[in-house]
Amino acid sequence: MPRRDHMGPPWWHGRFRGHGYRITVAREAILDVLSQTEEHLSAEDVYLTVHKSYPNVGLTTVYRTLELLVHIGLVFKFDFGDGRARYELSEGPKGTRHHHHLVCTNCGRVIDYTDFIDDEIELLGRAEKGLSDKFNFRITNHLIQFYGLCDRCQKKT
Amino acid sequence: MPRRDHMGPPWWHGRFRGHGYRITVAREAILDVLSQTEEHLSAEDVYLTVHKSYPNVGLTTVYRTLELLVHIGLVFKFDFGDGRARYELSEGPKGTRHHHHLVCTNCGRVIDYTDFIDDEIELLGRAEKGLSDKFNFRITNHLIQFYGLCDRCQKKT
DNA sequence: ATGATAATGGAAACCATTTTCAATAGCAAT
């Protein structure tokens, strides 16, 4: 059941229309799932959740919709090394904050962190300008991940 | 034909032995290919190159060896979004410098850059300490990539 | 040189993601 704050069309309808995309139940459902979790869902995860409320939405559509959402910048796609893509809303009504990830190379756990984001942002800003000048590369996005051992996995050795 | 600087065993033999791994022709050949290129090779790329000199080395072995090399930290494994893993020597005799990547989201081109590395290193140092304290996460590695449009791809629109 | 066993390669299996294609649904114009 799609959740809209207080009536009125969901916040992302505008962006959809702007790109000439149609608004469908499958897309509503998928965006709804993404906006109601803190986790990093795989396509199948999304599919299974959507499937509970909308059994007639297929996995193919989930893949296609996620692709589309990534394309218009509503969703980030990550590779945490477990062989499947992971998705996360890039922004939201409640305002998902920009963050980066710690990835445990032993158990695969992924931790969100927002610490140092300000420092990072500043560095990224400088880097983006410098790299843009030097390579004439127009930067639109960045990825920062730390790899290592989470607390649980450190004890086991 | 494995290239050793001036006779004597290749520089990485020590690290191999330390992990209890055996030194084989396939492994020598694969490391040799990696140390002679500036590119970001896929497993198949490595296989095809190795195959010229050693037709009896199989693709399976290439995968296994790359996995092993990543495991002992001699090689970095990347996902640039083209559906296959890319590999790069993490260090070398001539000293491959630590660097990060610019990835063109349109044509897939990957550009190495070493600029801002000093600033990054400093930030990373602070971040690693802070994150280590806060999450008790032992950081061993990091990944930084910028996404955007390369010079060529900007003109085309 | 010998033996224990790590390493290998070819074929088959795996499995996340993509492609195909006929049926359906969204929506702008009536």
Next chain:
DNA sequence: ATTGCTATTGAAAATGGTTTCCATTATCAT
């Protein structure tokens, strides 16, 4: 509300990079 155009969809099949199996071979400590 109806129509018509076409974007979207789902099921099944295909794809393709990577892994698994297993009998054979090669490495290396002794």
